[in-house]
Amino acid sequence: MKPIKVKHITIGEGIPKIIVPIMGYSECELLEEIAYIKELNPDIIEWRADAFKRVADYAAVGHMLSLIREKVPNTPLLFTFRTEQEGGNCPMSLVDYFNLIKVVLDTKRIELIDMELLTDETMLREMMNHAKQKGIKVILSNHEFTHTPAKETLLFRLQKMASLGADIPKVAVMPQTVKDLLTLLDVTQEAKESGLPVITMAMGKLGLLSRLSGEIFGSVATFAAGKHQSAPGQISVSQLREVQDIIHQHS
Numbered sequence: 445m446k447p448i449k450v451k452h453i454t455i456g457e458g459i460p461k462i463i464v465p466i467m468g469y470s471e472c473e474l475l476e477e478i479a480y481i482k483e484l485n486p487d488i489i490e491w492r493a494d495a496f497k498r499v500a501d502y503a504a505v506g507h508m509l510s511l512i513r514e515k516v517p518n519t520p521l522l523f524t525f526r527t528e529q530e531g532g533n534c535p536m537s538l539v540d541y542f543n544l545i546k547v548v549l550d551t552k553r554i555e556l557i558d559m560e561l562l563t564d565e566t567m568l569r570e571m572m573n574h575a576k577q578k579g580i581k582v583i584l585s586n587h588e589f590t591h592t593p594a595k596e597t598l599l600f601r602l603q604k605m606a607s608l609g610a611d612i613p614k615v616a617v618m619p620q621t622v623k624d625l626l627t628l629l630d631v632t633q634e635a636k637e638s639g640l641p642v643i644t645m646a647m648g649k650l651g652l653l654s655r656l657s658g659e660i661f662g663s664v665a666t667f668a669a670g671k672h673q674s675a676p677g678q679i680s681v682s683q684l685r686e687v688q689d690i691i692h693q694h695s
């Protein structure tokens with residue numbers, strides 16, 4: 445697996461990196477969240493811009509990005525607009541989704557961007573090329589909020605993301621049974637064996653183990669709650685770090 449370097453952080457090496465989301469609705473809320481999570485010292489900060497009330501206003505998004513950058517100049521920043529179909533907070537057409545991504549890439553104020561696999565392949569390929577030109581790493585993602593697809597489906601999606609040129613393929617599923625959790629872990633392990641630097645998680649209470657055990661099964665990063673959770677099952681940074689350290693020391 446080829447590690448991925450963003451600022452001083454090397455993803456795919458050692459303990460899985462902790463990503464903490466900010467979910468503010470307004471500029472003021474976002475700044476409060478940044479001040480709060482700065483103290484938690486996350487490896488990466490994710491701006492979940494689908495929660496931002498002015499997300500359709502490109503100037504406001506650009507301004508917000510520069511404010512965030514100013515507050516956390518040394519922390520790698522991941523930009524995510526999660527579509528409504530995959531659990532996001534705000535409806536947006538596909539054309540607007542990719543336009544927003546282009547505007548954000550052009551600011552060059554981020555190190556990583558999330559794009560969803562199940563959108564439009566032509567537009568996706570175009571935007572991935574654009575990200576590459578700007579030197580921004582791409583996380584291609586897929587989220588299932590109601591169930592866990594079959595192992596073959598999940599592996600196919602991760603491989604498809606890799607074949608499209610994703611720096612990091614990512615899947616999130618909702619387990620209904622312990623077997624679903626095992627499916628996700630099995631998929632993660634196989635992806636790791638094949639050399640893919642993936643991020644995977646099972647959400648909700650049943651999925652907790654998957655958020656803790658990336659170093660064993662092969663997920664290179666994991667999300668923890670900041671001021672707010674951005675998905676069910678995220679725990680605090682301090683609890684997550686404690687378990688990760690125990691696993692790291694004894695494996």
Ligand SMILES: O=C1C[C@@](O)(C(=O)O)C[C@@H](O)[C@@H]1O
Pocket residue numbers: 465490492524526558585587614616645647667674675676678
């Ligand atoms: O894709 C993901 C993973 C996630 O859904 C989780 O389950 O932790 C949280 C989201 O904020 C992020 O964009």
